[in-house]
Amino acid sequence: MKKLQYGMVGGGPGAFIGDAHRRAISLDESAKLVAGCFSRTHEKCIAQGELLGIDESRCYANFEEMAKAEGAREDGIDFVVIVTPNNTHYAVAKAFLEAGIHVACDKPLVTTAKEAEELQSIADKNNLLFMVTYTYTGHVTMKYMRDLVKSGEIGTIRTVMAEYPQGWLYDENSWGGKQGEWRCDPEQSGRVNCLGDLGTHVENAVYTVTGLKVKRLLAKMDVVVPGRKLDDNDQILVEYDNGATGVNWTSQFCIGCDNSLRLRVYGSKGTLLWFQENPEEVILIKEDGIQRSIKRGYGAVSADAAKYGRLPSGHTEGWLEAMGNLYDNFTDCLVAVKAGSFDKAMIDYPTIEEGVAGLKYVEACLESNDNGNVWVEL
Ligand SMILES: NC(=O)c1ccc[n+]([C@@H]2O[C@H](COP(=O)([O-])OP(=O)(O)OC[C@H]3O[C@@H](n4cnc5c(N)ncnc54)[C@H](O)[C@@H]3O)[C@@H](O)[C@H]2O)c1
Numbered sequence: 001m002k003k004l005q006y007g008m009v010g011g012g013p014g015a016f017i018g019d020a021h022r023r024a025i026s027l028d029e030s031a032k033l034v035a036g037c038f039s040r041t042h043e044k045c046i047a048q049g050e051l052l053g054i055d056e057s058r059c060y061a062n063f064e065e066m067a068k069a070e071g072a073r074e075d076g077i078d079f080v081v082i083v084t085p086n087n088t089h090y091a092v093a094k095a096f097l098e099a100g101i102h103v104a105c106d107k108p109l110v111t112t113a114k115e116a117e118e119l120q121s122i123a124d125k126n127n128l129l130f131m132v133t134y135t136y137t138g139h140v141t142m143k144y145m146r147d148l149v150k151s152g153e154i155g156t157i158r159t160v161m162a163e164y165p166q167g168w169l170y171d172e173n174s175w176g177g178k179q180g181e182w183r184c185d186p187e188q189s190g191r192v193n194c195l196g197d198l199g200t201h202v203e204n205a206v207y208t209v210t211g212l213k214v215k216r217l218l219a220k221m222d223v224v225v226p227g228r229k230l231d232d233n234d235q236i237l238v239e240y241d242n243g244a245t246g247v248n249w250t251s252q253f254c255i256g257c258d259n260s261l262r263l264r265v266y267g268s269k270g271t272l273l274w275f276q277e278n279p280e281e282v283i284l285i286k287e288d289g290i291q292r293s294i295k296r297g298y299g300a301v302s303a304d305a306a307k308y309g310r311l312p313s314g315h316t317e318g319w320l321e322a323m324g325n326l327y328d329n330f331t332d333c334l335v336a337v338k339a340g341s342f343d344k345a346m347i348d349y350p351t352i353e354e355g356v357a358g359l360k361y362v363e364a365c366l367e368s369n370d371n372g373n374v375w376v377e378l
Pocket of ligand 1: 009010011015039107108134135136178182
């Protein structure tokens with residue numbers, strides 16, 4: 001136990017990702033949940049708190065009250081986890097940063113680049129750590145691919161094909177329940193649906209593995225399923241800062257696709273293939289054409305990536321463990337901050353800079369699409 005305490009905003013009864021964060025944090029006993037504003041309805045917040053063993057006095061009626069009270073307590077929370085719909089992230093994160101509390105916030109960070117940059121400057125000014133939970137980047141295999149690229153194993157990257165199709169919103173008569181309703185509603189989701197929900201994951205996954213930043217892009221964003229108001233299929237042509245090109249595709253109506261995030265990275269000396277639904281394997285193909293299947297748990301995986309594994313090969317690790325890995329590193333950093341031994345080089349989690357980059361990507365796509373699918377510089 002690292003003796004850290006955390007609070008959560010969101011993650012009430014029937015919510016999706018809040019529960020995943022709690023389970024992921026508990027995998028390594030990285031921190032103890034002691035406070036929350038789990039829902040906008042106080043009774044629901046208290047009911048959820050009771051299930052989680054939280055004292056009623058720390059189940060708050062709203063996040064503003066929670067930030068103030070926890071910031072003022074001697075034994076207040078070390079960090080807050082924000083797992084509410086996108087349009088609330090900005091106000092919630094700002095309240096906790098201003099109360100001097102470190103933040104872990106789910107993606108997309110906020111709904112505009114301006115808000116994202118404001119949060120970044122408050123976090124910097126107050127010397128607070130801010131993680132954006134791009135979950136997939138926590139996979140051992142993704143960290144391994146990053147190391148392979150850095151070591152020059154596949155040479156200079158020439159093109160990256162990245163996609164994340166889902167199928168859960170294919171039916172025009174179904175809005176996807178609690179989770180789909182706010183995502184498809186411009187009031188709660190911002191100006192994008194699919195691109196914010198999945199496109200930011202794709203942009204960040206490519207950056208994490210390759211280190212490439214988008215230089216310019218051309219976006220075709222479509223609203224396909226009848227009745228939808230926001231994008232549900234996005235095809236983005238990308239040019240990176242090293243001159244490499246790529247295509248990022250995301251969709252929500254592809255029947256048969258669940259969380260089909262897939263990366264194909266083609267370099268001058270080799271190729272990397274990765275599929276998040278089979279996340280323990282990386283396929284590496286060199287000039288000899290042999291497909292090498294490298295699995296987590298074996299000595300071939302670089303030490304910096306392998307250290308995040310918990311189980312022997314064959315006892316599968318997946319998405320929850322990936323989220324747990326992000327928290328493992330984030331809480332190590334927080335412990336070091338408390339001990340006065342923190343060094344930025346320790347950071348191996350997605351930072352607020354990456355959250356800001358996600359919003360800049362979204363806004364550039366909107367600008368491109370709104371102007372007739374033109375190239376836009378970032
Ligand atoms: N990292 C990932 O892979 C991943 C996956 C799914 C969702 N997400 C992100 O997580 C966030 C939540 O998504 P979800 O699918 O869990 O949504 P959800 O609708 O299942 O849950 C949202 C929760 O927030 C609560 N809430 C809303 N407004 C609140 C407020 N003002 N104060 C306190 N609680 C409030 C709701 O009552 C609910 O409990 C979104 O930003 C989404 O993009 C990330």
